[in-house]
Amino acid sequence: MQTENTIQSVRDILKPTRGAGRIIGLVPTMGALHIGHISLIQAAKEQTDFVVVSIFVNPTQFGPLEDFDNYPRPIDKDIQICEQNGVDLVFAPSVNEMYPAKNITWVEVEKLTEPLCGRSRPGHFRGVATVCTKLFNIVQPDIAFFGQKDAQQAVVIKRMVADLNMPLKIVVCPTVREADGLAVSSRNKYLSQEERKDAPLIYQSLSSAEKLIKSGQRQPEKIIEEVKTVIGRSNLLQIEYIEIVDAETLERITRLSGRILIAVAVKFGSARLIDNILVDAS
Numbered sequence: 001m002q003t004e005n006t007i008q009s010v011r012d013i014l015k016p017t018r019g020a021g022r023i024i025g026l027v028p029t030m031g032a033l034h035i036g037h038i039s040l041i042q043a044a045k046e047q048t049d050f051v052v053v054s055i056f057v058n059p060t061q062f063g064p065l066e067d068f069d070n071y072p073r074p075i076d077k078d079i080q081i082c083e084q085n086g087v088d089l090v091f092a093p094s095v096n097e098m099y100p101a102k103n104i105t106w107v108e109v110e111k112l113t114e115p116l117c118g119r120s121r122p123g124h125f126r127g128v129a130t131v132c133t134k135l136f137n138i139v140q141p142d143i144a145f146f147g148q149k150d151a152q153q154a155v156v157i158k159r160m161v162a163d164l165n166m167p168l169k170i171v172v173c174p175t176v177r178e179a180d181g182l183a184v185s186s187r188n189k190y191l192s193q194e195e196r197k198d199a200p201l202i203y204q205s206l207s208s209a210e211k212l213i214k215s216g217q218r219q220p221e222k223i224i225e226e227v228k229t230v231i232g233r234s235n236l237l238q239i240e241y242i243e244i245v246d247a248e249t250l251e252r253i254t255r256l257s258g259r260i261l262i263a264v265a266v267k268f269g270s271a272r273l274i275d276n277i278l279v280d281a282s
Ligand code: AMP
Pocket: 028, 029, 030, 031, 035, 036, 037, 039, 040, 145, 146, 147, 148, 149, 150, 173, 174, 175, 176, 177, 183, 184, 185, 186
C-alpha cells in the first residue's frame, strides 16, 4: 500500500493504473476510521480493482463554531487500518495541498441542501460538494463509495454527479451499527459514559417508527411523535430535528407513501449525532 500527500503523486500513480484498464474505487473519508468506513472499503474491494481511500478533514464543510480543530486525526492508526483492509493507495493531503489559496470556486447543490442538516449547518454541503468534486478530479474514480449514515450527503452527491455529468458512479452502502444499534461514527468518541448509555435510543426511536409504519400508520405527525417519545426517555438528548421526507427529493411529505427517509439529529451537550432509516411505505 502506498500513502501519498500530494495531488501530483496520486495522479502519477493512477495514470498507469487507469491506462491498464483497472477500475478505480474511491472511499472519501475524514479519517478516524471505524467499521463503517471499513464496510465502504470492503464494498470498494469487491466492486473495483484499485481502492483509494482519501483521509482529509475538510475545513470548508465545518462551520466556525463546529469541531474542526478537535476532530480526531489518528493518522498512523488510519493508515494501519487501510493496510490491513487491502487498500491500494491512501491519499492524505494537508489543508494547504487541497486549498493552496483562499477558495473562491464552489459547487453548490440547491434545494436538496436546504432541509435537514442544511438548516443548522449553512455552507456544510457546499463544502462537501466542493471537496468531493476536487477529490473526484484528483483521483478520477470509476466508482465512489458513500455511507447511508449520511443520507443527505449521499443524495446531494448523487445529484451533483448527475447534474454535472461527472463520469463516475456513486454507490451508497448501508449504515453500520454497534451491537446496541447506535450508528458507528467518529463523533461517538465525544460521548460521556452516561451519554453513550442513552445513545441507542436514537436508533430505537427509528425502529419504533418503522414498526408503526409497517403496522399501517401513514400520518407523519404520529410517527414523529413516536420518535420524540422514545428519544425523550433520556434527558441528556436534545432533539435538533426529526423529519420524514421523500428519500430522493428530501421534501417533507404529508402522507407516507413510496420510499421515505426518517432522519434525526440530536445533541448530547456539544456532540451532535445524526441517524436515519429508509422505509418502503408503499
Ligand atoms: P466521514 O469520515 O464521517 O466523513 O465518513 C466518510 C464516509 O463514511 C461517508 O460516506 C459516511 O457516510 C461513511 N460512514 C460513516 N459512518 C458510517 C457508518 N456507520 N456506516 C456506513 N457508512 C458510514
